[in-house]
Amino acid sequence: MNIIKTLIRDLFSPIASILGVFLTLYFGIFYVPSYIEETKNEKIARMNESLIDRIQEIVYNNKNIDEEFIETMIKGLELKSRTKYPFSTKELLTQSQESFMNNRFISIQERFKYFNQIQKLKESIRENSVKNEIKKSEINFLSLISTILSVIITILSTLGIFLKNKKNKEMEIESELIKTSDEIKESIINAVEFENRIGDLLHKLSSTIEKPTSQERGYDFLVNFNNHKYYIEVKATRDPITLPMIEQIIGRLRNLDGNLILISNKRLTQTAEKFIQNFNKLNEQKFISIVGNDIDEIEDKLREI
Known part of the structure; x- marks a missing residue:
């Protein structure tokens, strides 16, 4: 029974440890960054949908709207969701135009009317170079940190498994030497x-x-x-x-x-x-x-x- 237990320990313990290391590496490099990216994209999608709805509502009610107003709405949602909005003001307005044109609940004449109103607003605002720069240089630091930590944990875990196996082997050898020494002593005495x-x-x-x-x-x-x-x-x-x-x-x-x-x-x-x-x-x-x-x-x- 002890031999079977030792065999199971020697075979499955290293396998379980190595599997744990690979799972840590997988979750750290692939799963966690992917999950973070999906969560971020969902937040951005909700922000984008909310901004488009607001702009359409204002334009539809013939209310004045300018670049500063749109930037304020974007900033408010960024603070609320703690997520950077990746599109420039012009890109947001373009999406609003596209949404108006797809809205079949209003007549085609009205669609073109609202489309042109938004187009004039687009032409009146300058290119948001700062937003574009943020978009181009944006790095998901949380994913990067997660990946780095996972690699470090994997290296440390692998080193830990190696040192543990080495220590166990040394203890087994020492135990065998003590056992052999005791058997020799007992044999001499006998x-x-x-x-x-x-x-x-x-x-x-x-x-x-x-x-x-x-x-x-x-x-x-x-x-x-x-x-x-x-x-x-x-x-x-x-x-x-x-x-x-x-x-x-x-x-x-x-x-x-x-x-x-x-x-x-x-x-x-x-x-x-x-x-x-x-x-x-x-x-x-x-x-x-x-x-x-x-x-x-x-x-x-x-x-x-």
Whole structure:
């Protein structure tokens, strides 16, 4: 269950983080500026419709209207909606003319009449160069800021994911090292404890026992059973005894004047057992394997030798 949880975490957590980064980038660069632009365009459309309606109403009622009046109306709507009106006064009047000409509820003569009134007003006003300049140089700073912030957030998020994954990997490695170190320590302690227990057992079974002062001798104990020498190697491992381990033991001990005994807490692999059988068939020196964790069981096997 823990393996599945770890697998899910390792697979889906980075994917979710990366997806979050891409969504942030998408919303910041595409969605948010687009939404802001649409909102702005809707405000402008409402402003434009309101201005055209007002101008038509004034012209239709034969009231005087001038450039200053129109600019005041535009400024008032800009303040109210907090949005810059993008069209010049002449452009607004042109749209009003077009709206009059499309109004089928009044006669064609009246349409031309109002059209010409607005045309005279257009010809009387100067070109609004300031408005055109604003229109040409207008930049949606909110969209720009949103895009910049999104890019910065994306970079920081990506860096955060990288640093987090790096930290998690370092913690996993450190955890594995600690776990491995603890396992090695536990294995050494168990091996020493197992060897000491075997040593006590051999003292009990043999009046003659020798423990070499150096590991270079290649064995742990030398005992005498029924006037025969036995060189004993004690192995406490976490895994089965393999053929290379048997070959290593025999390579160290085969030139000694006595038989060989391996006492281990783990079973031998089939290949290792077959090698021992062949060795015993071909050599006068014998190799005896005793496997067990229970000291009484090991004692019984030693007494059978």
